[in-house]
Amino acid sequence: MTDYTWHIPDPHTQPEFYADIPMKRLMAFLVDTVVILVLCVLILPFTAFTGIFFFPFLMLLVGFFYRVATISKWSATPGMLLVAIEFRTLSGERFDAQMAVMHTGIFSAALVFLPAQFVSAVLMLSSARAQGLTDHMLGTVALNRRATA
Numbered sequence: 001m002t003d004y005t006w007h008i009p010d011p012h013t014q015p016e017f018y019a020d021i022p023m024k025r026l027m028a029f030l031v032d033t034v035v036i037l038v039l040c041v042l043i044l045p046f047t048a049f050t051g052i053f054f055f056p057f058l059m060l061l062v063g064f065f066y067r068v069a070t071i072s073k074w075s076a077t078p079g080m081l082l083v084a085i086e087f088r089t090l091s092g093e094r095f096d097a098q099m100a101v102m103h104t105g106i107f108s109a110a111l112v113f114l115p116a117q118f119v120s121a122v123l124m125l126s127s128a129r130a131q132g133l134t135d136h137m138l139g140t141v142a143l144n145r146r147a148t149a
């Protein structure tokens with residue numbers, strides 16, 4: 001065990017922290033995508049409906065700010081809160097604003113490239129801590145909230 005992993009649960013001795021994380025992250029992603037879609041539809045009239053022409057970019061932009069704002073506040077998005085998971089650094093700390101921006105930035109860039117999403121899904125399903133590509137890059141992890149209480 002290395003020093004930087006000391007503060008997060010070990011997936012072999014405390015598997016309840018990582019139980020069903022990939023499925024929960026998928027559900028959270030779907031919930032958050034619906035919320036972002038509704039926000040974008042509400043924003044459309046304020047763009048004189050020209051937002052329809054760049055709607056995917058609008059979704060990406062609104063999604064970025066939505067995720068940064070919620071992750072920096074709760075270390076989770078509303079979708080993640082709904083399925084009882086949250087992000088932590090490998091030192092066990094909740095995300096601050098800087099980590100929320102970095103995580104969301106990499107996640108948003110990966111949304112644009114389908115192969116990156118495939119790699120992320122494979123990593124979540126195959127790694128001991130169910131970490132996606134962004135998590136591996138930043139040294140972060142999603143944990144079950146009930147297990148952390």
